[in-house]
Amino acid sequence: MDADLKAALLAAYGRILTPLVRILLREGVAYPELDETVRKVFVSVGLDMTSSRPAESISGDLARLVSSATGLSVAEVTRIAEDRTQLGSTGRLEQITAVLTAWHTDPDFTGPYGLPLELRFDGNDGRDFVSLVETHCPSATPARLLVELRRIGAVKETDTGWFKVVTRTYLPRVDVPDSFERIGRAVQCLVETVDFNRQQVDPDGRLLERTVHADDGIRPEDLPRFRSYVRDRAQVLLEEIDNWLSQLDKPDLDSPEVRIGTGVGIYHYVEWPSDERAKRSKGADETH
Numbered sequence: 001m002d003a004d005l006k007a008a009l010l011a012a013y014g015r016i017l018t019p020l021v022r023i024l025l026r027e028g029v030a031y032p033e034l035d036e037t038v039r040k041v042f043v044s045v046g047l048d049m050t051s052s053r054p055a056e057s058i059s060g061d062l063a064r065l066v067s068s069a070t071g072l073s074v075a076e077v078t079r080i081a082e083d084r085t086q087l088g089s090t091g092r093l094e095q096i097t098a099v100l101t102a103w104h105t106d107p108d109f110t111g112p113y114g115l116p117l118e119l120r121f122d123g124n125d126g127r128d129f130v131s132l133v134e135t136h137c138p139s140a141t142p143a144r145l146l147v148e149l150r151r152i153g154a155v156k157e158t159d160t161g162w163f164k165v166v167t168r169t170y171l172p173r174v175d176v177p178d179s180f181e182r183i184g185r186a187v188q189c190l191v192e193t194v195d196f197n198r199q200q201v202d203p204d205g206r207l208l209e210r211t212v213h214a215d216d217g218i219r220p221e222d223l224p225r226f227r228s229y230v231r232d233r234a235q236v237l238l239e240e241i242d243n244w245l246s247q248l249d250k251p252d253l254d255s256p257e258v259r260i261g262t263g264v265g266i267y268h269y270v271e272w273p274s275d276e277r278a279k280r281s282k283g284a285d286e287t288h
Contacts, residue, residue, distance in 0.1 A: 016191070023183065042070040043080040058082065092148070093181045095140045096170050100154060102136035103165045105246035118164045121146065129163060168239070189265055208264070227268065234266045 001009075024034060046066040047058075058066075058081040060074075066081075067074045103109050103116045109132055110116055121142070122130040133142040146163065149155040152172075158164045172178035197206040218226060241264055251259045 016187075020187070039072060039076065040080055040083075042072060043077050046070045046077070047081060093170070093172070093178045093185065095137050095145060096149065096152070096154070096178075098137045099133060099140070099145060099149070100165060100168055100170060101242060101246070102132060104168045105243055106132070106136070108135075116165050118158055118162050120161050121163065186265060186267070189263075190267075223270070230268045234268075238264065238266060 024030075043066060046069045047062070050065045050069065051062055058078055063074045063077045063081070066072075066077045070077065072080075103119075104114075108127060109119065117127065119127065119129045119132065122128045124131075129146060130142045133140050133145055137145070146155065149165075150157070150163075152170065154167050154170060155163050155165050170178075172182060193207050193209050197209055200206045245263075251257060
């Protein structure tokens with residue numbers, strides 16, 4: 001790679017890492033604790049880019065290829081590749097989101113006006129909570145997932161054995177693992193979209209990726225009003241998209257047919273001056 005391009009790439013990564021490192025330091029995670037995760041990611045991605053299919057054990061030739069690409073030693077690549085510890089999400093956030101969305105959109109679990117039905121746990125001819133989970137989140141255990149949904153306040157029991165969903169969205173508290181899984185998922189999806197579009201020569205082949213911003217900034221007193229406006233408009237749009245997706249024929253989970261994960265994310269960003277960010281960060285730490 002050209003030296004100027006590499007410098008620009010590393011500078012861009014510095015911008016990406018800045019808020020992520022801020023989160024780590026705020027949560028008491030120092031660099032040595034992150035180092036092993038970074039090594040695992042380099043080896044995992046290196047294997048994906050140099051091998052056409054996963055193998056039970058890594059060969060010497062493959063280890064040398066990955067070592068050359070990543071800058072890690074052959075021994076380090078082999079050690080990490082043979083460690084079966086999985087990277088990535090625990091899947092709980094996706095399970096919760098899938099069930100809440102389906103409960104609000106699947107005609108089998110909604111009433112005449114599209115309102116989610118109250119469901120028995122099981123034994124109601126396919127219109128019960130167990131059927132909902134088995135249809136839309138087969139990797140989850142219905143009983144455990146129901147306990148979790150009740151714990152986070154997304155579902156409540158209205159009568160013995162009957163349950164009502166009270167929210168369509170799930171925003172995890174800051175003190176639970178789901179909040180960090182959400183960070184990883186959101187940042188990963190955004191970066192992969194930007195990278196995909198960068199590599200697409202044909203503009204028609206690019207994914208939607210747009211931002212709008214205040215050219216000269218806004219006054220602090222206008223921020224709450226803008227935040228409310230964005231939240232209301234975006235929620236309507238996202239629910240329309242969610243409803244559209246729910247009308248598509250479902251892929252056969254037992255079929256070898258390729259299934260494509262896709263969706264739309266909307267976020268509202270605020271760039272605080274550094275001194276103001278420091279004050280706000282300090283206040284958050286004191287109330288954490």
